[in-house]
Amino acid sequence: MKGLVIGLSGSELREGLSVLETLSNVTGSNVEKYAVLVSSNPEKVKGFHKLYLIKSGSIYTSFQSVLKIVSEVAPEAIVAVNMKDCVDLMSRVAASTDRYMVTEVALITRNGDDVYLARPILGGRALAYYKFTKGIVFTVAKGKFQPIEGDEEPEVIEIAPEADGYEVLGVEEKKRGAVDIESADIVVGVGRGFKAKEDLAMASELAQILGGEVGCSRPIAADFGWLDEDRWIGISGKKIRPKLYLPIGISGAPQHIMAANDSKIIVAVNKDKNAPIFNYSDYGVVADLYQFIPALIKVLKERLKK
Amino acid sequence: MNIFVLVKASLDVNLVRGDAEGNLLKDAIPLAISEYDRNAVYEAVRIKNEVGGKVIVVSALTWGPIQKRMRDFENVIREALALGGDEAHVIVDEKLVEAGPKATSLALSKLIEKLGGADLIICGEASMDMMASQVANYLAHSLGVNSVTYVRELSLDGNTIKCKRDLENYVEIVKTGLPVVVSVTGEINKPRLPTLLQIRRAFAKPLQKYSLADVGLDILPSYSANKYELVKVSRKNIIIEGASMEEIANKLVDKLIEEGVLER
Ligand SMILES: Cc1cc2nc3c(=O)[nH]c(=O)nc-3n(C[C@H](O)[C@H](O)[C@H](O)COP(=O)(O)OP(=O)(O)OC[C@H]3O[C@@H](n4cnc5c(N)ncnc54)[C@H](O)[C@@H]3O)c2cc1C
Ligand SMILES: Nc1ncnc2c1ncn2[C@@H]1O[C@H](COP(=O)(O)O)[C@@H](O)[C@H]1O
Numbered sequence: 179m180k181g182l183v184i185g186l187s188g189s190e191l192r193e194g195l196s197v198l199e200t201l202s203n204v205t206g207s208n209v210e211k212y213a214v215l216v217s218s219n220p221e222k223v224k225g226f227h228k229l230y231l232i233k234s235g236s237i238y239t240s241f242q243s244v245l246k247i248v249s250e251v252a253p254e255a256i257v258a259v260n261m262k263d264c265v266d267l268m269s270r271v272a273a274s275t276d277r278y279m280v281t282e283v284a285l286i287t288r289n290g291d292d293v294y295l296a297r298p299i300l301g302g303r304a305l306a307y308y309k310f311t312k313g314i315v316f317t318v319a320k321g322k323f324q325p326i327e328g329d330e331e332p333e334v335i336e337i338a339p340e341a342d343g344y345e346v347l348g349v350e351e352k353k354r355g356a357v358d359i360e361s362a363d364i365v366v367g368v369g370r371g372f373k374a375k376e377d378l379a380m381a382s383e384l385a386q387i388l389g390g391e392v393g394c395s396r397p398i399a400a401d402f403g404w405l406d407e408d409r410w411i412g413i414s415g416k417k418i419r420p421k422l423y424l425p426i427g428i429s430g431a432p433q434h435i436m437a438a439n440d441s442k443i444i445v446a447v448n449k450d451k452n453a454p455i456f457n458y459s460d461y462g463v464v465a466d467l468y469q470f471i472p473a474l475i476k477v478l479k480e481r482l483k484k
Numbered sequence: 485m486n487i488f489v490l491v492k493a494s495l496d497v498n499l500v501r502g503d504a505e506g507n508l509l510k511d512a513i514p515l516a517i518s519e520y521d522r523n524a525v526y527e528a529v530r531i532k533n534e535v536g537g538k539v540i541v542v543s544a545l546t547w548g549p550i551q552k553r554m555r556d557f558e559n560v561i562r563e564a565l566a567l568g569g570d571e572a573h574v575i576v577d578e579k580l581v582e583a584g585p586k587a588t589s590l591a592l593s594k595l596i597e598k599l600g601g602a603d604l605i606i607c608g609e610a611s612m613d614m615m616a617s618q619v620a621n622y623l624a625h626s627l628g629v630n631s632v633t634y635v636r637e638l639s640l641d642g643n644t645i646k647c648k649r650d651l652e653n654y655v656e657i658v659k660t661g662l663p664v665v666v667s668v669t670g671e672i673n674k675p676r677l678p679t680l681l682q683i684r685r686a687f688a689k690p691l692q693k694y695s696l697a698d699v700g701l702d703i704l705p706s707y708s709a710n711k712y713e714l715v716k717v718s719r720k721n722i723i724i725e726g727a728s729m730e731e732i733a734n735k736l737v738d739k740l741i742e743e744g745v746l747e748r
Contacts (some may be wrong), residue, residue: 262633262634265633266617266621269617270625272618272621278586278707281618294711299709301497301612301615302715305713306709307709307710307711307712307713343660343661344632344660346658348656349656349657350657352655396670421745443745456723457717457721458719460721460722460743461720461722463723463732464725465729465732470732473728474736474737477733478737
């Protein structure tokens, strides 16, 4: 079986290599590995039989070249990491080459004679299992497959970028702080229970005492703009896996909490005892955050300095 | 200009039902408008107010059992009309139930062609229930038109469109020509709840139903999940109580130290 990884960076290719390796193991058939790298800074990644390099900074000026490679290689499986550009590119490939696609696969598993691709649906509340069929196109959830290095020196083939009908006018940087909440050990989450931007200072102080970072629900970043988007936790934001997650004034919508389910301990603070967040928490405090958080800060200051 | 908007009646993720064995009870989950499709309708209305024309809502019912779903489905479509759609055309057919995004897109492309074709088609970046993010590009392919995904800002200039694509690490600005399918993100606008008057008016707007045969389709490319499973979350669910905020805080800190997530 031939497997093709499509990626926009070397690290995506290494994650894809890991997916093909898993696919070999689960299907029990050897996968011959091919890769396409679309990047303005292409690098050589080992472990592939052939590596196609397309020097381009955008899929909108290169997807025709990708389509050509796909029809040349004719792989039985095409994989990419679930970044938005890759999802776009993969669905173009699936449309143009008459293949089916599965988005954001989290698990490749076997049941009897069949291999399945499982992915979260319904905001993460359920898993859907799709039968692996020859020709399938799929993206994998970021971080679910540990990147690996291969030994094989690939045959490198450079292809010119080509696409009709689109012009890329440029890029804009996003406003961001220097935080990486995805790898933080402790995260304090703020939600709409906070009434004003100034009140977030309380959360920052708490995070600072705990040695953690502040994250937030979508409305705080997207609707109010009180925090930068790189602090937004959820299926359309960052996925976190800290030792301790402390959602405060967050109701517990599946699109939010499912991205925090890998946290070791979750402690919720909410004034509504029926808030769904308590179902997803190890410990819950039913209280007005404006009363409880100052008390918690005071207690932590007293106890942690000892 | 006729602006088509895709609106999906999604399973409501806030009302997910399952049984004790971890089976997902799909049929017991009500339908609701797919969140980003509100943004899509709102954007279509904004553009209509700028350049004139009509906002045409199209949809395919993809969850069964069809008979049981009709009321919910109509409510979703009426909501899209209350948000500013002028008329709605929907496909209801047993064969579309859980047939997957490829089938949905093909069916909707035939419907759009039947209605005279479009210069601008707007959909959501991902549907609330399935989050496949596939329909935009499939639909564009079936119609033989351009497509731009994850758009958080768009502007029309005659026959060209300029889109700001919201990617993980930066925003990419892409220009292309009409006709085009655009998928929009939740940041593109802030839809307001429809007023009572808008809701009442929505009931007077045209809503036309079609079968697959009506749009000239017989067989569909169908690929869907073979099995669904509820995700189990096992947390301790302990509520900490106490006579004062301080007492609760102290008990909580004790627990966190016990759990090894805080150091004394
Ligand atoms: C397709 C899609 C994708 C989405 N993606 C995301 C995502 O990635 N991330 C995300 O977060 N959301 C996402 N959402 C939105 C999500 O559905 C919820 O709307 C959102 O998470 C709610 O944010 P919240 O909990 O802060 O606000 P609310 O739901 O309004 O909850 C506020 C909570 O604060 C409590 N509260 C109020 N005052 C106080 C007080 N004084 N003290 C203590 N508690 C108080 C209330 O009881 C309530 O439970 C998405 C939605 C859709 C449809
Ligand atoms: N059955 C449907 N009827 C109408 N529009 C749909 C349907 N399914 C998907 N869409 C549109 O396509 C977008 C992306 O859906 P998906 O590809 O399923 O994530 C949604 O936000 C809708 O705008």
